[in-house]
Amino acid sequence: MAFVAVVCLSLLAIDFWNSWQSRSDQLQQMNVAASNLARAMAQQADDTFKKADTVLVGMVERVEHDGTDPADVARLRRVLALRVAELPQLDGLHVYDKDGNWVANSRLTRPENLNNAQREYFVFHRTHETRGPHIGIPVKSRTTGRLLIPVSRRINHADGSFAGVALATIHVDFFSKFYDSLDIGDAGAVALVLEDGTMMTRRPYGPGVVGRNMLETELFRSYTAQGPVGTAFIKSAQDGVTRLNSFRRLDNYPLFVSAALSKDEILATWWRETLWHSGGVLLLALIVGFIGWRLVRQFQLQTRTEAELRQARDALETLNKTLNTLAMEDGLTGLANRRQFDVALDSEYSRAARTASTLALIMIDVDCFKQYNDIYGHAAGDECLQTIGRTIARLASRRPGDLAARYGGEELAVLLPNTDVASAVMLAERIRSAVRDLKIEHAGTADGFVTLSAGVDALTPAAGKAGQPKELIRAADKALYAAKSGGRNRVCASTVQPVPA
Numbered sequence: 001m002a003f004v005a006v007v008c009l010s011l012l013a014i015d016f017w018n019s020w021q022s023r024s025d026q027l028q029q030m031n032v033a034a035s036n037l038a039r040a041m042a043q044q045a046d047d048t049f050k051k052a053d054t055v056l057v058g059m060v061e062r063v064e065h066d067g068t069d070p071a072d073v074a075r076l077r078r079v080l081a082l083r084v085a086e087l088p089q090l091d092g093l094h095v096y097d098k099d100g101n102w103v104a105n106s107r108l109t110r111p112e113n114l115n116n117a118q119r120e121y122f123v124f125h126r127t128h129e130t131r132g133p134h135i136g137i138p139v140k141s142r143t144t145g146r147l148l149i150p151v152s153r154r155i156n157h158a159d160g161s162f163a164g165v166a167l168a169t170i171h172v173d174f175f176s177k178f179y180d181s182l183d184i185g186d187a188g189a190v191a192l193v194l195e196d197g198t199m200m201t202r203r204p205y206g207p208g209v210v211g212r213n214m215l216e217t218e219l220f221r222s223y224t225a226q227g228p229v230g231t232a233f234i235k236s237a238q239d240g241v242t243r244l245n246s247f248r249r250l251d252n253y254p255l256f257v258s259a260a261l262s263k264d265e266i267l268a269t270w271w272r273e274t275l276w277h278s279g280g281v282l283l284l285a286l287i288v289g290f291i292g293w294r295l296v297r298q299f300q301l302q303t304r305t306e307a308e309l310r311q312a313r314d315a316l317e318t319l320n321k322t323l324n325t326l327a328m329e330d331g332l333t334g335l336a337n338r339r340q341f342d343v344a345l346d347s348e349y350s351r352a353a354r355t356a357s358t359l360a361l362i363m364i365d366v367d368c369f370k371q372y373n374d375i376y377g378h379a380a381g382d383e384c385l386q387t388i389g390r391t392i393a394r395l396a397s398r399r400p401g402d403l404a405a406r407y408g409g410e411e412l413a414v415l416l417p418n419t420d421v422a423s424a425v426m427l428a429e430r431i432r433s434a435v436r437d438l439k440i441e442h443a444g445t446a447d448g449f450v451t452l453s454a455g456v457d458a459l460t461p462a463a464g465k466a467g468q469p470k471e472l473i474r475a476a477d478k479a480l481y482a483a484k485s486g487g488r489n490r491v492c493a494s495t496v497q498p499v500p501a
């Protein structure tokens with residue numbers, strides 16, 4: 001189960017990792033695209049202002065050098081008209097005296113009662129001695145009503161005192177048109193911002209955009225924090241859209257541009273592709289998980305069935321062993337039972353016939369056992385038989401073929417392959433003596449203890465002759481009978497005289 005879970009989770013983890021990587025790649029690419037866009041916008045703005053400013057430098061030099069006599073002014077007006085005609089971004093070129101009164105402009109008509117002393121750029125130059133260009137906040141043209149960006153320079157008298165202002169006005173539309181031509185998607189945005197926080201223009205354009213104060217916006221704060229070039233994800237203060245913003249300061253003028261691509265648009269394709277293949281991978285993981293789960297269930301079932309079969313087999317084997325024991329063993333004494341004895345006798349007899357060896361048999365009978373039962377009870381009789389059985393088993397199982405058995409009742413037998421009668425008698429005597437030495441009390445016998453009588457016979461079977469095993473038993477039985485009638489507690493051999501106790 002853990003393996004299946006690891007496989008499924010690995011599939012999902014790998015897919016998640018891939019998707020995350022491709023998202024990072026996508027954002028990185030868009031970062032580069034936004035940065036390039038900002039660079040192009042900054043270049044365009046820089047060029048636009050540079051051209052207007054170059055004209056201003058010429059105007060200032062001319063006025064300071066030639067003065068403002070009517071003839072010079074007439075010539076200046078023609079030159080200004082020519083310059084405006086050359087540069088499409090320019091709305092007009094103007095020269096004002098130290099009081100803000102009109103001196104010359106690029107138009108052929110002379111505006112009446114026009115004084116610009118209160119305009120921001122005029123106040124700036126009057127109060128600042130710097131000779132560099134000044135870009136003012138956008139103003140609405142009094143003559144055309146169009147929004148214009150004023151670019152101006154200070155004109156000085158020969159002694160360095162304030163003599164007036166040279167002004168070039170640039171159409172805000174000029175930038176708007178350029179920005180409209182950029183491919184920034186449906187939710188992209190671009191902006192041109194004065195470094196004092198004044199919005200010059202923006203796409204998407206709307207009423208109130210131009211001149212808006214940007215000081216409190218996140219865009220302006222990011223620009224201030226990161227320096228002339230930077231990138232940031234910013235939620236727009238204008239329309240609430242989160243965008244990847246790349247901003248860049250103009251090389252020569254105190255403005256910066258910002259190119260912003262919508263985060264949702266950047267990631268739209270990535271989302272589409274990720275949803276498709278993540279869905280596919282999820283489905284695959286589910287299929288793998290389901291198949292794995294079924295396999296595991298089957299394994300479990302198989303294992304359980306095998307365990308049950310093993311248990312059943314073990315139980316059967318145990319039962320077989322028990323049955324075998326029951327079939328071959330005597331329940332009371334633990335010796336071989338009569339059935340096993342008969343089988344062994346037949347087989348050993350045949351072997352002796354084949355190998356022409358001698359087979360011996362000892363028949364043993366407990367003396368006066370009826371009386372023992374009568375005196376001590378049947379349970380004590382059983383116990384006595386068990387003790388005698390253990391003693392015989394110990395003495396009569398030294399060789400592999402020897403077999404001690406309960407022949408029936410209190411009668412026991414020991415089968416001894418490859419043994420002559422003398423050796424069998426010796427063993428019988430050892431058994432008799434060992435049982436006597438147990439000193440099991442028996443009030444019914446002559447010497448007061450449990451004793452045995454044994455009859456021994458041995459023969460070498462003639463090859464091919466049937467019915468001989470019975471003769472061995474009969475002869476041993478006969479010898480036993482002789483031992484009993486000889487006074488008990490003794491061993492008799494069928495071919496030899498009883499061995500006295």
Ligand SMILES: Nc1nc2c(ncn2[C@@H]2O[C@H](COP(=O)(O)OP(=O)(O)OP(=O)(O)O)[C@@H](O)[C@H]2O)c(=O)[nH]1
Pocket residue numbers: 332365366367368369370371373377378379380381382385408409410484488
């Ligand atoms: N307790 C007990 N007694 C048994 C068992 N098998 C046989 N007997 C008893 O053994 C006795 C055998 O008696 P008998 O055959 O008359 O011979 P005996 O009393 O041993 O006398 P002799 O053989 O002549 O010495 C019987 O009383 C049987 O009931 C047994 O498994 N347990």
